Amino acid sequence: MQDFRVRIVDVEPNPPLFMQGPISDEFVPGNLCDSMKCQQVVQGVTSVFHFAAKMGGMGTIHEANDFIIYSENHMMTINLLTASMKAGVRCFYYASSACVYPNSLQCDSGKNTSLREQDVWAGCTAPHPQGLYGLEKLNTEMILMQQKQKLDVRIARFHNIYGPGGAWNNGREKAPAAFLRKAYCLSRNKNETAKFEIWGDGSQRRSFLWIGDAVEAILHLFHSQIDEPINIGSAECITIQNLAEMALEVAGVDKDVVQFVYEKDKPIGVASRSSNNELVTSSLQWEPKVSIFDGMKKTGEWVKNQLQHTLKSHDSFRQSSLLVAYRESHLVDLNDAVTFGVLLPITSRGLDNQSSCLDHLENFALSFGETTWRDTQHLGGERFQAKFYLAMDEDDTFLLSPYKGEKENKPATVLKAKGLDNIKTIICSPGNICSIWRECAKAAWNDGCDYIGLMGDDVFLHDEGWMRQIHEEFKRLANVKDGDPFLYQLYRRWGCSTMLPCSLTNSVGGSNDSRYEKQHATEWSFETLDGAVEQASQWLDSEHCHAEKILTLDIIVPCYRVDLPILQKILELRSADTCSTMFIIIIDNPSSPKAFELETRYGHRVDVRIRRNTANIGASGSRNKGMNESAADWVLFLDDDVVPHPDLLVEAEKVIRKHPVSAGFIGNTVFPSAESIFTTAIRLSGITFFWDIATKIEEDVPWGVTANLIVRRNIRDGVTFNLSYPKTGGGEDVEFCLLKRKFALEHGRKSFIGAPAVIVTHPWWDNGMRSYRRCYMWSYGDGALIKRFPKxxxxxxxxxxxxxxxxxxxxxxxxxxxxxxxxxxxxxxxxxxxxxxxxxxxxxxxxxxxxxxxxxxxxxxxxxxxxxxxxxxxxxxxxxxxxxxxxxxxxxxxxxxxxxxxxxxxxxxxxxxxxxxxxxxxxxxxxxxxxxxxxxxxxx
Known part of the structure; x- marks a missing residue:
């Protein structure tokens, strides 16, 4: 079989199918309603498989969405076909639909309706497909048939493809996934009334094709010479009622204890439809292999896993709410748009020429239309609209009175004349501008506007695309993602946690031994804290409060030397306002005479936490203790003898935000110039090779030294520093990184990334004095890696x-x-x-x-x-x-x-x-x- 390089284009920048890793050689996010994007993505392409469409189950392709579906799907096809022909594409493979068949043939739910390819033209009248979705598919088929002399055409009429990887909970899902979701929700709520929702009376008949069989048919057709439309579906027909009962069986729910609720006012589509496969069987020697029951079992396992994955990130209350919500299907309104509420107070008071305010308003309307035309008119992707809140004084008779022959007030007439017709007029008592703005803002809030902009009749907008730019910026701000410390850490994510330099002392307890055994809540800084952060984020979103989420990064320094000048340089590091940092110093030398001075100098700082071990437990144990102290999303390990670059924390934030799903980042640890025989020999021996490995390997760095290492902390991976290695180090950093990397890759995240701009300078040990003991002891420890990691x-x-x-x-x-x-x-x-x-x-x-x-x-x-x-x-x-x-x-x-x-x-x-x-x-x-x-x- 010929090898192909596959390029996938999707309007979704992070398709769910890519969560487990790439499925193509290249992925390009983009909107195919944009002709320039289509021209870009077909360059160097020999075959185009056009599977993109605005579609879904009956929750999506209903009458209210007809015109949006038709316009966007047709625009995508015309753009892609035009670009393909210009680029010299040899084969254009089009995903058509069983919805092209006439409604008149599919009205009897009492029998199976097997549709042949030629049935599209049955009857003497013009074709009458299912909705504008089906009509667009049929029109595209005819356009492609016109082009058969110019390029190879393949047209597959798909009949209800289902299986893992599709929509299952967003309103775009087909019946198999929807029923399986509902069934598994019922299986988790056995104490509640077992109601099972079905749209229609359940008598509708359909056939469903397993995704694996569909892919096989797609390839058979691609390699064939057939350039006429051909069915790709299953002839095995089943009623919607039986499909629902099958889903219950797959989920282990007894159908006899279930009360079926029939929603007869919801869209149900045609009464009966299945695929006649005589042509595809005879011409391609293909027929489906997976029965509907076997396919439902396979899909059920996937839906079950998706449901479990979704639920586990929420607390029990939210889980219960989701389980109730998931037992119903919902209509998708494609007309929903991101709405900007534009507040427009206007007055004619105090003007020499009262009509001048209307002239200004007309200029505003012109600029508004010119700068938002693309945002409000473009197809595909997110949609934008504006609603105008005209506020006028109740005694402003000039503005409130209409023009001759008009019914509305003058400002509304001016706006509508320029195409701005979504207007609400608010009559206010004469007052100051702030009170008027409040009235307008309250109205916009009650109307569900996503954004509120304060403007005026004398405003002139200059920059095209400001709507989408504002929306993207707010999305960026929203995603840059024991009782009292828990609340502190929760609000820390939005920069809303602070401490005042006011002190008190516990005469018993506190940081000293208490009169009781302290019982700490365990591991609240993982799912519990993350769940609370998510709940707070959702609440902020529901309240339309787009608060910026701050990155949290703690710096952990295991400290035996307690070298105050060095520690001072570390504690003087400053991050950007978008990053919250805390320094955790673990003193591993209980008898150090400098520990008291360190605590005196910095113990009052709210961003410095100093802990003293009761005994020397080594660097690994101290780092583990530091991780237990931290509740940040990320931690940065620094040695207590490194001199950090002044912008270290700023650069650390940059690289974290650039690669948020990485296991961690390997910093760049440099040494001073080697000016003696011994320090030069150290470099030549190779034992410092990995200290600046970030400058040598960009991605998937195997491991890095803990002198300058960033790792994600808020994932419960069970990885800590192994205490069996020597206290002074040797191998523990390698094992730590390898285990972190393994867990990250197994859970769909990325490995370690090199961070060459995150720089620290490590001095020569003992000022470069000759000593082989350090090298000897490092190797004494790292030799254990051979047995622990035989691969x-x-x-x-x-x-x-x-x-x-x-x-x-x-x-x-x-x-x-x-x-x-x-x-x-x-x-x-x-x-x-x-x-x-x-x-x-x-x-x-x-x-x-x-x-x-x-x-x-x-x-x-x-x-x-x-x-x-x-x-x-x-x-x-x-x-x-x-x-x-x-x-x-x-x-x-x-x-x-x-x-x-x-x-x-x-x-x-x-x-x-x-x-x-x-x-x-x-x-x-x-x-x-x-x-x-x-x-x-x-x-x-």
Missing amino acids: NTYRDYSLNGAELLGMTAMVSIIAAIFQPLGSVIGTSTKVSLSIVIANVLHDCYRHLWRDAKRNDNLNTTLKGTIWYILAVIESAFIRMASEMGRLHGMLARREFPVIGTRFDWFTGRWGDGPKNEERRNSVQRLLIAAVVFCMIERID
């Missing part, structure tokens, strides 16, 4: 230097039992010396010759000097010390089988390149060691 490991082709030295020592001990001690010591010394020399020579070869270009941008002042060569030599010893620590950790943990196994620090992100290079290096070092040993033996 991210690989076998080396040779033992590394530490393992060879360890094996040499073990063999020497055994040999000493059978051989003279002097001989054994001499041989083992030669072997050990050969291994060390080989590692040094190989690193010199790598850094000075083979991979020299990799170090072109190495930030060191020793380049081009003899000291640089010495740094290269020392880097080999640092690397070997690291390998020694890792081997020691494995032996201490009795992880003997993993010796010789390496951890892929890139977790496959860079393919097999790093693994193969490491294997090659190991083999080369072993060969060099063998050569060196032979040379020593020969000299000896």
Whole structure:
């Protein structure tokens, strides 16, 4: 089968089908009623599958929506067909509908009506499809038939496609999804009266086609040569009553305890319809495979999961309300529009020429029409309209009296003459302008206006599109998403939480030991807090109060050194007004003499929370404690010895808002210039490679160091820092990030994103004084990753230097039992010396010759000097010390089988390149060691 690159275009910027990951090679959000968008999306395309339509079940395609449906669907098709022919598209595949068939053939619900393709033209009169939706589909079929000589045409008349992934709760759903939703709601409310709503009397007959069968038929037709309309549907007919009972059976609800409620005043469509499949079976050798019952069971599982997912984000009260609401279907009114209430107080008082106010009003009306024409007239997407509230004094007889021959007041006549006809006149007692505005605003509020604008007759609007721009800005503001701390954190999301610098002291309890055992509410900062935030958001929306939701970010600093100058720089960080931050300092050195000074200096600040551990629990334990203290959506981990860039919090907010569904962000941790042999050797050894990994990998960064790491906190993923690693660190950051990444990807979110603009500077440890212990202990801990994450490991082709030295020592001990001690010591010394020399020579070869270009941008002042060569030599010893620590950790943990196994620090992100290079290096070092040993033996 030929491979295709698939580009999907949808007016919905975040289609629900994409929640589990992309289903196409490319996705373009856009409105096909826009001809320019159509021209853009068909570039380079060979085949167009036009499935887009304003449609749904009978809750949508009813008479009240006819003209909107016709105009938008026809505009989409004309735009897309025109653009396709201009771009040289070879095949145009059109999704037509069974609604093209005449109503006159589908009036008898007492029998199955099997519709053949030629039945469209049955009778002697003009076709009479089902509503303007069906008429538009039929008209498009005829337009496409006119173009058959210019491009390949495929026309599929679909009959009620259903299955997972479709609408199920927004009024656009078809009968199968609607009935399954109602049935599963009944299954969760067994104590209530089991009423089941059906539109009509239930005798209507339909056939329904499983989505998997439909896709198979679509592809059969696409690869065929058939250019006439053809049915794609099921011949298996079922009454709506039987379909409802089937849905109850799928949901495990006994139909005998259900009271069916028949809503006979709701739209029901035709009485009987099913697909005659003789043509499609004979020409395409296709027929449906999935029965209606099997398809309902599959769809039922999906609807059940969607219902559970929706309910779990709400509290029990809201869940009960939703379950009641979901047991009914609703009509969708496509005429609903975002309404701007325009307040227009106007007066002729105090004017030399009373009619001048009407001249101003006419200019206003002209500018209003010119700047809102596209917003109020465009098809597809959100719709906008305006309602004008004319306010006049009750004694302004000039304005209140109509023009000759007119019935309404003069201002209303002026507005209507310019096409602004949705007007309400408010007669006010003479007063100040503010009281008049209040009367107008109250009227607009009562009429359900979405936005209220204060204008005047002398206003002239200049900018086209201001309606949609205002709406988009309000949407942006709305989405930038123990008792007293709970309320504080709740209102913190809207910047409505604050504290005053007023203090009191508990003589018993407080921050000290209480006279009772403190019982804290547990985990309220997850679903409970998020649910409350959602409830508050919904209430604000229902009250038309578009309050800006603030991003919350807490900075967690595990602190052992209590270096006040460094901590001062961290605590001086400031965020933008759209971000609420709190600093959580965990002092992990209970006996630190500087802890008191830190608390004295900053303990009064309401955005600083200082906690002191009763014992040294290590960096991991302190970070976990910091996360428990936090109730923010995001947390930023900083080490207590880093110097942050002044705009760190501003840049952190930017990257979070840009990628809100990411597991977290890897900051950029830089080191000062290496000005000594040891610090240059540290860089060359590779142990600081991942500290600035954000500058090397943009997306799906494997992991990052906790010196500068942002993670989402308000998701209950159960991921904390593993306390089995050394207190000073080594591997815990890798495990933490890998587990966070795994959970995020499993739940439809994104992995870690590089944040190169979120910068901190990490000083050289101990001011650059030589010490191998830190490298040794890091590796002692991170060696545990090999056993814990076997999928991210690989076998080396040779033992590394530490393992060879360890094996040499073990063999020497055994040999000493059978051989003279002097001989054994001499041989083992030669072997050990050969291994060390080989590692040094190989690193010199790598850094000075083979991979020299990799170090072109190495930030060191020793380049081009003899000291640089010495740094290269020392880097080999640092690397070997690291390998020694890792081997020691494995032996201490009795992880003997993993010796010789390496951890892929890139977790496959860079393919097999790093693994193969490491294997090659190991083999080369072993060969060099063998050569060196032979040379020593020969000299000896």
